[in-house]
Amino acid sequence: MPASKFLSDKFCAVRAKRERRKEARPGELLDAALDLFVEKGFAATKSEEVAARAGVSKGTLFLYFPSKEELFKAVISENLAGRFDDWNARFAAFQGGTPEMLRECMNIWWDHIGSTKVSGITKLMLSEGRNFPELARFYREQFVSPAHVLLRRVLQRGIDRGEFAPVDVDQAVYTVVAPMVFLMLNKHSADVCGTADAPLDPKRFLDLQTDFILAGLAAKPAQGRAS
């Protein structure tokens, strides 16, 4: 093996490694940002900390993202937007009954979002959206709206097929959203919803809540029910 070949190989290997790092940088920064934003909040996270956790210096962060706010928007895009193509397709193809479909909905959400640190993004927007209106706008546009559309479609399907009572779909969506939001908050919120001696079991809570929703959607008007 000639020296030139060896050198060339070495050169390629090193360059490859360098380029791999370069391409990995934004991802590493986004991961670090998600971790820290979720842990401490957007305003309370220092950009230098994000850089440090990603293993780079302060300046490098701004090489990839022009500002802390844009970094957060990228975190949203990376982790939330763009999941909907998959989800929408999944439900368009769903064959079974709508109660099962709704339960599936909850479960997929739980696996992809609720049980992961991605759920922290929702907590963040709830917490700090008011102080960062542009971030709130972006989040609503990228995540909240598509999610509501999807859920409305599921509920309407159930009503159309006679599986659900003809409730006000717009309001019922919030009924589905509420337990999800609650779980996301609980996960990231210093346990200020519950008590240490009887901690929330998220999965059981979700099942129980889904039971309630399904019971409610299927129920005939109950006695003692609000008019």
Add this chain to the structure above:
Amino acid sequence: MPASKFLSDKFCAVRAKRERRKEARPGELLDAALDLFVEKGFAATKSEEVAARAGVSKGTLFLYFPSKEELFKAVISENLAGRFDDWNARFAAFQGGTPEMLRECMNIWWDHIGSTKVSGITKLMLSEGRNFPELARFYREQFVSPAHVLLRRVLQRGIDRGEFAPVDVDQAVYTVVAPMVFLMLNKHSADVCGTADAPLDPKRFLDLQTDFILAGLAAKPAQGRAS
């Protein structure tokens, strides 16, 4: 009437007025603090703003509260702690069925807390509790624990009287808490839970959700239900 009595009376009146103002100060500061903390968050609220809204100067704030954090603890004490004596008594005396009792529970909470700015405190603790552990601890001790105790008592009563299915009370409590928490967040959170074209109607949501809970608690195990 001796002159001294007259003087004394006058003196007392002036002193009383002065002291009333002096004693009112903390209350005015607490009101201002609640407003602003709820509006902008704890960390994002400047202590000078609080003082300004209370009509005093920056220095005066620190005369009554040694730090911003202590100010917030005082806000919690003032607005949340101490309501439980009333509430507990109310439910101890309740005569009707437990479904009605639970509905009453929701309504009282809505009137006293949920629909008022006090609900913002919960939002605050969910949002920023992690960054201020001492505040979170204080809030849990003063508010969360007593609330859970109360709700557990209600649910247990329903089970004992055969009105509710024998669910896991600890988890079911969260089922009641969740919609409350959701409403409190929604009220103070830049609309990041919903969409502008179908805004949440809090009262209807609460009724609907209560229906669901009652349907769920009353229901026999449904088909398609999680095991």
Add this chain to the structure above:
Amino acid sequence: MPASKFLSDKFCAVRAKRERRKEARPGELLDAALDLFVEKGFAATKSEEVAARAGVSKGTLFLYFPSKEELFKAVISENLAGRFDDWNARFAAFQGGTPEMLRECMNIWWDHIGSTKVSGITKLMLSEGRNFPELARFYREQFVSPAHVLLRRVLQRGIDRGEFAPVDVDQAVYTVVAPMVFLMLNKHSADVCGTADAPLDPKRFLDLQTDFILAGLAAKPAQGRAS
């Protein structure tokens, strides 16, 4: 002298001193800012330096001026704008011949601006106006326009009274402005206009230049003159 009187006196003296300082602050800061801006340029002057030269801390500067740029606008207002009332009145009342008037004009400018550090402001705007368009706009509006109006009035008076040839007043104004600008630059510019062995004598230069202007304004078209 009763103790209370003594205390009261002492109190008043101290308060007075404090208030005097408070009222003096903006002026001290403006002086410091003028010095440093003229010495190092606007961009190159750190706000902390300005504060330090005024004998206060960084934060104090921003107590009085919301930004470095506003500080500079205040420097302009303080030192340039508002002189025109005096100047305009002076020339409105002038009785003598216009050549003397123009010479007087140069001399007053020299005494009030040219020979003082205030002349550095013009140098600054010439140097950095492009990078700070809002400052340039403010300076033009507050100083350049009124100055041109005044000079045009003087030149027109000379023409009207038959003392000056009927030159294009708009262009001739620049002829008067040019030596002033040149002197201001020279004063604040590391001697990049001249040579160490034959330094510029500003007063003689100004007189000589004024002679030339007056000779030029009075002259009949000379041989070798541009068509």
Add this chain to the structure above:
Amino acid sequence: MPASKFLSDKFCAVRAKRERRKEARPGELLDAALDLFVEKGFAATKSEEVAARAGVSKGTLFLYFPSKEELFKAVISENLAGRFDDWNARFAAFQGGTPEMLRECMNIWWDHIGSTKVSGITKLMLSEGRNFPELARFYREQFVSPAHVLLRRVLQRGIDRGEFAPVDVDQAVYTVVAPMVFLMLNKHSADVCGTADAPLDPKRFLDLQTDFILAGLAAKPAQGRAS
């Protein structure tokens, strides 16, 4: 023609082309630097911008010039120094009257420097010379001194030939320099010398100013003249 010759030729051509590119690099960088320094100032120009405008990367700039400051010195050398051989020869050979010579002087300066972007260098040194003393020194040595020498020679010639009054040559030089400096500044300075409704016409200004200078140099002491 031997193969080696052919190869050698080809080699040389390729090498020549490569070297031409390589040798052109500094020139392209100097052009870019002149443009940007003149446009935005020395300190406010980012080295990356210079590289970008020259079509190379940031690193390459520092390959040819060890620092931004050295780059600027090279800009001065390239554009100002070395013109004097030509100019000096031109005036040594001049045959006509000195007034025409001085007018020629102004015109040549205007064509070669004043009306071109090179005039921006003078503006730069006036603006930022103080913050970069080494640059100011270099500029004075390379440009200001030779220019003064040349002008002094012209004026002295006029006096010697009886065409000009026996003024103080050292000071009179500044009289010639001033309008040039003024025009250079005005060209590069956000119009802070004039007003929008009566903008400066550089060529007319220069002619007018030259008329004044010549009138002044030729004039017998005028009435109202400074003693």
Add this chain to the structure above:
DNA sequence: TATGAATGAGCCTTCATTCAT
């Protein structure tokens, strides 16, 4: 008791320069 001027640590962002490739 009440004031508000003053402080200074802290944060986001920029940019000349370096160096591994």
Add this chain to the structure above:
DNA sequence: TATGAATGAAGGCTCATTCAT
């Protein structure tokens, strides 16, 4: 020779808290 990713010191501005009055 050429690249461009990475660095880190520096600068404008904020705000909880102090303290002289």
